Structure formats: C-alpha cells, structure tokens
Amino acid sequence: MTFNVTVQPSGVSFEVDRDQPILAAAIAKGVGLPYGCKDGACGSCKCQLVEGRVIHGAHQAKALSDEEEAAGMILTCVAAPQTDIVLEARTVPGAGEFPVRKMPTRVTRIEKPAPDVAILSLQLPANDKLRYHAGQYIEFILRDGSRRSYSMANAPHTQDASPGIELHIRHMPGGKFTDHVFHGMKEKEILRLEGPFGSFFLREDNPLPIVLLASGTGFAPIKAIVEHMRHTGDIRPVHLYWGCRSLVDLYAHEWLVETARTMPQLRYVPVLSEPRPSDGWTGRTGLVHLAVMADLPDLARHQVYACGAPIMVETAQREFTERCGLPADAFFADSFTSEKDKH
Template sequence: MTFTVTVQPSGHTFTVERDEAVLPAAIRQGVGLPYGCKDGACGSCKSRLLDGRVIHGAHQLKALSPAEEEAGFVLTCCATPQTDLVIESREVVGAGQFPIKKMPCRVSSIDKPAPDVAVLKLQLPANDRLQYHAGQYVEFILRDGSRRSYSMANAPHTQEAQPGIELHIRHMPGGKFTDHVFGAMKEKEILRMEGPFGSFFLRDGTDKPMVLLASGTGFAPIKALIEHLEYKGITRPAVLYWGCRSRADLYLHDWAQAAADRLPWLTYVPVLSEPKAEDAWSGRTGFVHQAVMADLPDLSGHEVYACGAPVMVESAQRDFVERCGLPAEAFYADSFTSEADKH
C-alpha cells in the first residue's frame, strides 16, 4: 500500500511506501524537500501538514516542539503517512539533479592541520563519477550499518581533473567514527559511502549579498561554495565569518585569507571565542554570529549560508530573523548534529 504526498505550492506529487517516512521517499524520487540530518535532530525539514495524518517517530523537541506539532507542523524525515498527505514546503530547485550513488572510496591522505581536525582526501573509483552541488555531503556507511555525514570541502568542478573528495573532520572524543579517524585509520583504507545528500547549496536567481557563516569544520562546505563561486565567475558580495575557539582551530586561515585577497567580492572575518595568550590575537573575539550582527544589524536584504555546530546554527537562525530582519526563507544551513544531539 502506498500513499500520495502533494507538495504545495508547487503541486508536485510523489508516493510513499507503507511504513516509510516522507523525506526518504522524496529524496528517492528526486523531489527537493529541504533537509539536513535526516534524523529528527536539526529541524531543517520542518513543514506544515495541510491535510492528512502522520505518525511521528522519535525526534528532538528542539527540532519540533509540542507547540509546533500542535500547530500542524511535521518533520518530514520522521513522519510516516497514515493517509494521503498535502504538505506545505518550499522546494529546493536542483535537489534531485544528481544521482545518489553508493560507492567505495580509498583514503589517499590524512592530514591534521589542527589537533582535532583531520583533512581526509578520498579517491573515488575511476570509472564512476560523483556529481554534487557545492555544500552537499556524503554519508559513510559503517560496518554496523550506522551512517555519518561529512560535507565536501572541494567544489564539484575539481572532479574533472581528478575524481576525489576532500572532507574536514573534527574529532569528537568517544565518537564511533571520528575516534577511528583519529586512531586506527591509515592511508589506503577502503570506506563505503553514499551521496550526494543535502539541500545546503547556493540558490541561483538572486544578486543578494551573502553572509557565509562557519564554525569549526563547518568551514568545509563554505570552502566548497567559495571555490564554486570563483570557478563560475559569480561575483555576488560575500562576507565569510569563521568562528573557532583559538587561532590553532582556524585550520585553513591562510587559505581563507588568500581567497579574500584574490577575490574582490569576498571579505574574510575570523572570530575567536577563546583566544589563547600565545595567539597574540588582535582580531575579532566572541561568538561568531554576534560578530555578524554587530557588523550587519540589518540583514533584510541578505542571504545567509550557515554551517557547523548546532548551537551556532540555531542561535544564528533565531537572532538573525528576530533581531536583524533576515527573512526566514533566506537562511540556509547544515547543522552538524551527532549522536550527542539525539539523546
């Protein structure tokens, strides 16, 4: 038995299998619903249910509060239809453009530009091609079937010269996958991955200036976006705000500075929340999203692309919309949720 979901205002329809949630069915059929974690933790897939009934699987209250549920909102990633549905959701143009593939990959290098950051370069099969939008992510499929998501740090056009991806991985002590990356992982190791996933990528059709906001390894997809903008010759003004604790955590500071020196449309503002004495830091300090608000108190004409720690993404979304006039639909984000955010 299948149910039909109609998305408003686009009018697109797709089918959902019995016991399947709405989002995986949409992804499978190339319908561009917004999403991030796919697991009830980030809230990116929140949509309004206009008609029909769903059962909600486990999810975090900060992703969907009881009041929001009461008001008719659902998380498509964990809502299983009980009837045909009509949902209201903005659709992401280009989301279903590239095939989602499972493929093996080989670790070609592991570098540690900061004590808790690994830059992993992965070689992809020569006879296969991974097409993706700058900003999207892949999932590693671990031996026990669990999955971990990492955003591509290199722009898609780099695949033409050499099929391979670059990932920036922050060590979360006690974490199933990153303990391995910072422990036993060796070059030439084979991993299984699937992708591309995600609705965090550049929206065309506007010249609005952009705020590119990253915390920690949230810099990875932002780097891919900058590479992509440069390659495409897009010159929309953009300010990159990169927040980290101390100077050592700005693991590609020189790359970001060189990009800003090279590209007249890009400005780079690094922000440290806990600079060390030996950093002799004379730059900006504090929370990165507050630095944006201090510089740009009126965000009504901007688009924001934000990526990294869930607390940063949530604070930025709330404060930019409530206090700086950013239209809610002009905030695009991937929140790097982990198991810690699901319990």
C-alpha cells in the same frame, strides 16, 4: 499500501509506502524537499501538514516541539503518512538533481592541520566522479550498518582532473568513526559512502549579497561554496565569518586570506571565542553571529548560509530574523549534529 503526498505551493506529488518516512521517499524520487540531518535532530525539514494524518518516529523536542506538532507542523524525515496528505513546504530546485549513489572510496591522504581536525582526501573510482552541489554531504556506511555524515569541502569541478572528495573531520573522543580516523586509519583504506545528500547549497539565481557563517569544521561546505563561486565567476558580495575557539582551530586561515586576496568581492572575518594569550590575537573575539550583527545590522536584502554547531545555527537564525530583518526564507543552514546530539 502507498499514499500520495502533494507539496504546495509547487503542486509536486509523489507516492510514499505506508510507514516510510516522507523524506526518504522524496529523496528516492528526486523530489527536492528541504532537509539536513535526516534523524529528527535539526528541524531543517519542518513543514506544515495541510491535509491528512502522519505518525512521527523518534525525534528531538528542539527539532519539533509539542506546541508545533499540535499546530500541524511535521518533520518529514521521521513522519510517515497514514492517509494521502498535503504539505506546505518550499521545494528546493536542484536538491534531487543528482542521483544518490553508493560507491567505494580509497583514502589517499590524512592531514591534521589542528590537533582535533583531520582532512581526508578520498579517491573515487576512475572516471566516476561524484556529482553534487557545493555544500552537500555524503554518508559513510560503517561495517555495522551505522552511518556518519560529512560535507564535501571541495567544489564539484575540482574532480575534473581526478575523481575525489575532501572532508574535514573533527575528533569526537569516543566516537566510533572519528576515533578510528585519528588513531587507526591508514592511507589506502577502503570505505563505502553514499550521496549526495542535503539541501544546503548556493542558490545561484539570486543576486543579493550573501553571508557565509561557519563554526569549527562547519567551514568545510562553506569552503566548497567559495571554490564554486570563484570557478563560476559569481561576483556577488560575500561576507565570510568563521568562528573558532582559538587560533589553532582556524586551520585554513592562510587559505582564506589568500582566497580573499584573489576574490575582490570576498571579505573574510575570523572570530575567536576563547583566544589563548599565546595566540597574540588582535582580531575579532566573542560569538561569531554577534560579529555578523555588529557589521551588518540590516540583513533585509541578504542571504545567509550557516553551517556548524547546532546552537550557533539556531541562535543565528533566531537573532538574524528577529533583530536584523533577515527574511525567514533567506536563511539556509546545515547543523553539524553529532551522534551525541541526536540522542
């Protein structure tokens, strides 16, 4: 049995099998609904149920509270329709533009620019580059069928010479995949991936200044967006804030300093929350979203792209919209939810 899903105000409609999550059907059919984790943990896919009935699978209260659910809000990543339904949701032009594909990839290089950060360079099959928007992510399919998600850190055009992607991976001690990356992975290892996924990417039809906000390895998709803007000649003013604990965690600091030198519209502001005495740090300190608010107290005519720890993303979204006048629909986010975050 299938049910019809209509998305307002766009009027887009598609069919969903009974007990199939709405988002999974939308992705398969190239319909651009907003989403992040696909696991009921981040809340990025939350939207209003206007008509009909759904059943929710397991999800976190911080992604959808009981009060929100009672008010008719749903998470499309874990909600399966039980009747024909009508949703009110922003559709995302371009989110379903590139086909989701499974493909093998070979590890060509493993760099460790910080003690708990690995940069993986992955080679794709010859003449078969992955098509994606800067900011999107792939999922590794592990041998037991479980999946791990990582954002591409290189812009799509960088594959023109040789198909491949760059990923920034933080070590999560005890993590099934990251323990292997840090202690067992060797060059030439073959992995399986699927992608692209996600609705976190640059909206290119808007001339407003943008704020790029990252914490930790949330810098990866931000780096891809910066590379893409430089490649396309995008001249919008860009304020890039990168929050890390200490100096060693700013693993691409020199790259950003040099990039800002060659992109006059890019202003780079590193912020350390716990600088060590040995860092000799004289730059900004504290929470990275507060640095944004100090510099840009009025965000009414900006777009914000935030990526990193869920607590940073959630706090920035709330504070920017409540205290800095940022329109709710001008905040785009990708929370880096670990497996631990999902349980």
